[in-house]
Structures are given as structure tokens and as C-alpha cells.
Amino acid sequence: MRPLAGVRILEFDGLGPVTFAGMVLADLGADVIRLTRGSGAPAAVFDDVGGEILHRGRRVLPVDLKSDADLATVKHLATRADAVIEGFRPGVMERLGLGPDVLHAANPQLVYARVTGWGQTGPLADQVGHDINYIALSGALHPMGEPDRPPRPPLNLIGDYGGGAMMAVTGLLAALVQAKATGLGAVVDAAMTDGSALLTSLFHALEGRGLWSDRRGSNLLDGGAPFYRCYACRDGRFVAVGALEPRFYAALLAGLDIPPAEAPQYDLAAWDGLHSRFAAAFAERDRDDWADHFAGTEACVTPVLTLSEARNHPHNLARATFAGGAPQPAPRFNGEHDAAEPLPPALNPDQALALWP
Incomplete structure (x- = not known):
């Protein structure tokens, strides 16, 4: 019921x-x-x-x-x-x-x-x-x-x-x-x-502590951080990168073959250079190649799917997230999926x- x-x-x-x-x-x-x-x-x-x-x-x-x-x-x-x-x-x-x-x-x-x-x-x-x-x-x-x-x-x-x-x-x-x-x-x-x-409560809290700027694209969660944003791939499609924690960031660097000493995570002065470096790296391969490359790692790299692609992704298929071309009810209760x-x-x-x- x-x-x-x-x-x-x-x-x-x-x-x-x-x-x-x-x-x-x-x-x-x-x-x-x-x-x-x-x-x-x-x-x-x-x-x-x-x-x-x-x-x-x-x-x-x-x-x-x-x-x-x-x-x-x-x-x-x-x-x-x-x-x-x-x-x-x-x-x-x-x-x-x-x-x-x-x-x-x-x-x-x-x-x-x-x-x-x-x-x-x-x-x-x-x-x-x-x-x-x-x-x-x-x-x-x-x-x-x-x-x-x-x-x-x-x-x-x-x-x-x-x-x-x-x-x-x-x-x-x-x-x-x-x-x-x-x-x-x-x-x-x-x-x-x-x-x-x-x-927007979180961002007011961050601003109150001096950790959020009104300048778009300069903050941790708005694309300003090179390790939390989307990148274009060789085929014109995109990947999403969410490597916030140091352990996840280390996995990202390993997957991109970038020495950690050359990519300090929270050195804001280095972010513009890292944006360019990450962008150049992701542009060398197709989106799905990167998805396969990072699969099973802790790098938090996922393909950016279109609406139609999302309906057919294996994870969404396994959970029956979509049916008949439409998102299904959420959340679930007691393990049941109505x-x-x-x-x-x-x-x-x-x-x-x-x-x-």
C-alpha cells in the first residue's frame, strides 16, 4: 500500500x-x-x-x-x-x-x-x-x-x-x-x-563565513573549482567531474595521469591553470571512453547524458527509474518500487x- x-x-x-x-x-x-x-x-x-x-x-x-x-x-x-x-x-x-x-x-x-x-x-x-x-x-x-x-x-x-x-x-x-x-x-x-x-541556505552560510563570492564561476560548487565542473570531450559530448574530497581528487589525477605535486587541489591561484589542463586532457578522448576509463574508481566522473540516454543507462534500467519514456515515482518505501x-x-x-x- x-x-x-x-x-x-x-x-x-x-x-x-x-x-x-x-x-x-x-x-x-x-x-x-x-x-x-x-x-x-x-x-x-x-x-x-x-x-x-x-x-x-x-x-x-x-x-x-x-x-x-x-x-x-x-x-x-x-x-x-x-x-x-x-x-x-x-x-x-x-x-x-x-x-x-x-x-x-x-x-x-x-x-x-x-x-x-x-x-x-x-x-x-x-x-x-x-x-x-x-x-x-x-x-x-x-x-x-x-x-x-x-x-x-x-x-x-x-x-x-x-x-x-x-x-x-x-x-x-x-x-x-x-x-x-x-x-x-x-x-x-x-x-x-x-x-x-x-x-540557497548553504550559500548564505558559506557567504557568511567568507567562503562564497558573488562572482559566478569562482566558487567551489558553481564551476569555479576545476574538480567540480563539466568538461567537453573529443566527440563534443561532456563528462561531469565531482571530485571534492582529497581521496576522490587523487583518483581523478591518477586517471588523468597528472602528478599530484603539479595540481594542488585547494590552491585557488592554480585553479585557472588546472581548468585548462583538465580541459585539454578530457578533449583527447570521447565521452564514453572516459566513462569506461573511470568506471569503478573513486574519481566521481560520470557522462553527462541526454534525456533519452538517461532512460537507457544500465543503472537506471536496473532500478526501473524510467518506464514508458517517463520518470517513475520517487522515493521508494521499504524496498518497494511502485x-x-x-x-x-x-x-x-x-x-x-x-x-x-
């Missing part, structure tokens, strides 16, 4: 973090009904993005929230739910008559999780934005990329998914535990600015009410 079996969650379909959070919760076993745009609903309210991967494992119910009947169905489902998750701009749910005050009056134990970029309060709360804007303001974007160039967006992994979806899931689960103990639900305000700022549930057929209101009577 999956950990969240029996937990009912009502997901108001949206872009980015809500869709991902709904997938994670369904992967963990929650019974999730995903509300999508009905024929008469305004396009600004619901968006259908994600396909069979991001929408897997939960039933879908098309609704028109301008319809009194559909609105009544949604309110009834909220009285039977353990949690609601939504990602609209502040005030949208209240104007629909589905705000936390209304739903808590009918279901005091309801956990109401809200995911936005700027949060429910603050001077920017009503402003538009996207992942790149939120991580820019939180300080998470500035360290990304090459020195003396503009920061490079790290896909939408830090704002939408790390700082938004996963913080919302964490807050929702914590509030469910609290609701079980107290009988009272909570409103979870998951702002991507807050969440992505939290993800495969993702497929995308079920859509519901109509009567069917939804029968599921959660």
Missing part, C-alpha cells in the same frame, strides 16, 4: 508547480481528482499542460465554474477532501466562492495549499511573473552560469518545482499531520520566492460525487 492511500486531494489544474505537485501526491498513493476547464470556463482559470506524464495517476473532472451546478459539485467534493491544491493569483479563488474561508466553514479539517510565485502577501503578490522572475528576486538565479555573462536559467527546476511544488507538497503533508492531531486544517502559502530562497499509475478516463459530475459521496 502506498503511503498516502486513502488521502483525498482536490487539484485545481494549472501550470507548472500545481501539476507537478499533483503528480507527486498521486504517485504517493493519494486519491486525486484534477479539475480541468469545462466548455464554458474562462481560459485564464484552467490550463491543460503536462500530458500523460504529468497528469498520470489521477482522475480528471471537467468543470465550468460559471455553472451553478458545477460549482456546487466542486464545493461538495471539497467537503469530502482532505486537501485542496491551487495555483491561481491571489483573490481568484475567493472571487469564485471557493476561498479557504468558505471551504473551511464546510470542512474545518481541510488543508488548503496555495502555490504562487510571489506568495499571498507582499507588494508583488498581485503581479505576474514566471519561474525566472521568482528565482531572480530570491537570489537563486544570480550564481547560475558562466562568469562575466548573464545568469543562465536552470530550466524551471528551482522555482516551479523545487521552490514551489515540492515546498507545497511538504507543507501540505505537514498540515495533514497537524489536522489529524488537532481536527483543524490550515492554509499553506507556498511562494516560489520563499521556497527558492530556502534552497510503478506510476496511468492516466484514467475523465469523470462526469455524477461519477465524481459517487466516488466521494
